[in-house]
Amino acid sequence: FPEMAGAEGEDSLYPIAVLIDELRNEDVQLRLNSIKKLSTIALALGVERTRTELIPFLTDTIYDEDEVLLALAEQLGNFTMLVGGPEYVHCLLPPLESLATVEETVVRDKAVESLRKISQEHSPVDLEVHFEPLVKRLASGDWFTSRTSACGLFSVCYPRVSNTVKAEIRQHFRTLCSDETPMVRRAAASKLGEFAKVLELDYVKSDIIPLFTALASDEQDSVRLLAVEACVSIATLLPQEDLETLVMSTLRQAAEDKSWRVRYMVADKFSELQKAVGPEITKNDLVPAFQNLLKDCEAEVRAAAANKVKEFCENLPEDSRETLIMSHVLPCVKELVSDTNQHVKSALASVIMGLSTILGKDNTVEHLLPLFLVQLKDECPEVRLNIISNLDCVNEVIGIRQLSQSLLPAIVELAEDAKWRVRLAIIEYMPLLAGQLGVEFFDEKLNSLCMAWLVDHVYAIREAATCNLMKLVEKFGAEWAQNTIVPKVLGMSNDPNYLHRMTTLFCIKALSEACGQEITTKHMLPVVLKMSNDQVANVRFNVAKCLQKIGPVIDSNALQAEVKPVLEKLATDQDMDVKYFAQEAISVLALA
């Protein structure tokens, strides 16, 4: 490569020269572009000059804007071949080292990510000669930014270095775990699990466990909560018989921590913890802990725990699952149904239906059904929506009929909610509900709602209602469409409100494909053509747009005989937009 740039002559130098000059342009965007093409520059310079000139320059460019530094940190992770392959990869360490100390977290993280990546390309010797000293320098740096970056690098070099160096690395990690700044302790706590995974089991017990215990009882709750995450990894690594003595007391303490943020973290990680500690400990320890979290005084914690109800129950050991749920979990769930906080109720509503598959038909009817019914009447629309959106779980177990009497008022109320976002959400569940409830129930109770949405005063609702009709037709078939909804849709074409007349056109556009050629040509097309004489230009150009869309569905005779003249007429309309869309339709349908 080194000679390539020169050999190709001056012409090929120019673009590279521009790129290099723009590395120091005043415009951030140009600098960023140049950095993103750093490999092109390096390729032109050749490996030698890249190592001796480009990399030293980049090492000192840490004054730049974050986005430039971020791009640089990312580029350097893929630079091994451009500096001459694994043999020379260590010359990428200086720029990445300086990037790993900047104040911007995203840049530091990216630099660490690239360092981790290129660490794999170091030979075992180079790793000890070049990489490991860098980790040590960072770990004992003056500023916390460098020490936090070091935390993410221990685990990548540990498996590949000699035992002496391993001992040093463990010592450095220990030091950082008791760093004076909480930022470094947090970084160490968040990497504790990852580091434990690469350590020999004996060292996990002798080194990691004391660190874990110390971090889990740190004076700052922002550190303690990160120890919960590490707990999952550590528990997975330890043999079952050691869990009780080494981990459980710390975990129990975390579940009862004074700080709600730590308890929140326990609740949030509950399923992972449950899997890590295994069925026996789950039965004895986690079930009561989970009960407490469901009854926690802080709503955020209850909501996090409520979110985990289904997963927790699912993962309980099979032999005692039903008993545990019925005697321990369900009583708490019953209380949460009437919680004072709506986030808690809504979190529960999003998972509670899942319990029916776990508990089976009889328990569902006797214990869960009353809860569903209460939630369907909840004052908060989000709770009702969450129940409705998960109806399929119950349907599989007990059939939906049991619920339909309560379901209907809940749906009607949501359909008429004053907040349009709530109406929008319920429309989106309509196809699902229709599938679950069957065509008969739907025609009888819900059809009128679906039609009413077509004339909602919010456009987003009318649009969603149109889309909903299409999905219903796909579900119930063309014949159903012709009997129930097509007449109503077409009826709106005479509405005095032009917005409603346009809705007819939007519906036709959406439905034509699902309804098929016959219905479209026979019933819909005449209405569309008639509307081409509408007084409102917006309606007329939507006629053109509609014709363009339904053209391929209509039979070709009608297209030539009926559609073509109408479009030609519209193409001479006084209104610019009408003309434009008519001409567009003519060309798309190849009618010219």
Place this chain on the structure above:
Amino acid sequence: MELPLHCKLFLDVHLIPDSADVISAVEFSQSGEFLATGDKGGRVVIFQREPQGEYNVYSTFQSHEPEFDYLKSLEIEEKINKIRWLPQLNSAHFLLTTNDKTIKLWKVSERDKRPEGYNLKDEEGRMKDISKITSLQVPVLRPMDLLVEASLRRVFANAHAYHINSISINSDCETYLSADDLRINLWNLDITDRSFNIVDLKPENMEELSEVITVAEFHPHHCHLMAFSSSTGTTRLCDMRSRALCDQHAKLFEEAVDPANRSFFSEIISSVSDVKFSHSGRYLLTRDYLSAKVWDLNMENKPIETYQVHDYLRSKLCTLYESDCIFDKFECAWNGTDSVIMTGAYNNFFRMFDRASRRDVTLEASREVCKRRAVLRPRRVCVGRKKRESDVSVDSLDFRKKILHTAWHPTDNIIAIAASNNLYIFQDRWGMPTNVRGVFVLSFFFLFCLFC
């Protein structure tokens, strides 16, 4: 949203002469090496301490500009309400500045190298003859004169419906709080589009509004503790561990008012204008209109020490009310060892109180008395007849000259006093903490003054 009139009075306090140069915030960095001031014109000036001890201008930048809220038809002043330094992260320095609505994070950094060498032009910017370019040149970094740059790193906006009165950085170095008249929000320093509301005093019906938040501060060591004060003279300590929403306080520091002393002004003068945790974290210093109080976090029902700042004004409250001076918000400060407290007063006077000996002193920051390296002479305010020539009678106090903003170096006996558009820096002659000598000797000499 408009506040009912009686509460609004607490909200706009600055009726001093309208000049962009008037200093509105003074704050030392954690190490004391830097001092930042903010002014009504939205500018921030940073001073660096020289090896000889003097503070020189290090960097000046425009932090906030006047804005207009089109939705509410409100002008947003550029005045810097508070400045807070972040603990040092790397070789650069970071500080938060805020006006009424928007908090900004600034980075102040040094640059001593610049790249040299272009391919297509020479250093003066003249284009080279492209045909003569036969090889590529990579720029090289060469030393240059030190350049200090201030760059805006983040803008935390749109989270406050009322005027921001406080910002405070948490000891976890990850979060900070911002308080306005009715709410306190918690931010992550890395995240600008989201903040969590941790205190909300806004009643359903604004007619029922009975108190506003005047100031809020985090505990220096415990990341879960936060204190805030209100216009009713109470200070509440909140434990953020117990709940996500800290409407229920852990402790309430309030001294019962003697019913005999009740008057129309009782509530106004009891409004807390500043709260500062001691460096040890054990005590709270609060300032109300006439006094400064030290509270032990373990005793809620009364302060352990009360210092009268200018009790002689008690008879003048009516005049002070008419001139709106009664709403002045005086700040207060601890020295590095928590043994002395300092707070401002009128007539360019500021007061210091030694906690152990209970001795106090009044000093004056004015151009007339501040001769270079001259030791400040104590001043006295007398009620009635003058006892000494140098005494000042209450009636001749100038209420337009007020010292609202004061700061004490975190470890050394160096203080910064903002008097209108002037910043005075004084240093103790002995240069060491007062409690080492065991005697409260006040011998601050004048070190430096920035006359704007």
